[in-house]
Amino acid sequence: MADKNSILICDDEPDIVSLVKRFLQLDHFDTLTCSNGKEALKCLEESYEEIVLILLDIMMPGMSGFEVLRTIKSKETYKDIKVILFTVKSFKEDKEKGNELGADGYITKPFSGNELREYVKKLLNR
Numbered sequence: 001m002a003d004k005n006s007i008l009i010c011d012d013e014p015d016i017v018s019l020v021k022r023f024l025q026l027d028h029f030d031t032l033t034c035s036n037g038k039e040a041l042k043c044l045e046e047s048y049e050e051i052v053l054i055l056l057d058i059m060m061p062g063m064s065g066f067e068v069l070r071t072i073k074s075k076e077t078y079k080d081i082k083v084i085l086f087t088v089k090s091f092k093e094d095k096e097k098g099n100e101l102g103a104d105g106y107i108t109k110p111f112s113g114n115e116l117r118e119y120v121k122k123l124l125n126r
């Protein structure tokens with residue numbers, strides 16, 4: 001079996017998605033993208049075997065990142081998939097709630113490309 005190498009990026013801001021995608025590609029990750037929670041769960045169902053990590057926005061219309069996180073962490077099939085939440089600096093409660101739900105890490109917006117790349121590689125031991 002080929003090594004899992006895909007990262008799913010889920011954010012309702014298209015600029016963030018394309019920016020993050022470009023940074024991750026510099027480190028030779030394959031990327032999948034979506035703009036809401038429902039799509040994220042669908043994408044996971046279809047491609048979970050390739051996905052190592054999800055970068056997940058909290059504030060999205062419809063299903064929030066927290067709801068997506070809760071679903072991911074409740075499924076045995078997804079137990080090896082790590083989840084990093086995009087948080088906003090002023091929202092301290094986001095991390096508390098994320099911790100409760102089993103988030104594996106946090107990236108605070110706004111972030112720099114290098115920060116993001118280092119954080120992801122460290123989390124995945126790459």
Ligand SMILES: [Mg+2]
Nearest residue numbers: 012057059060
């Ligand atoms: Mg958002």
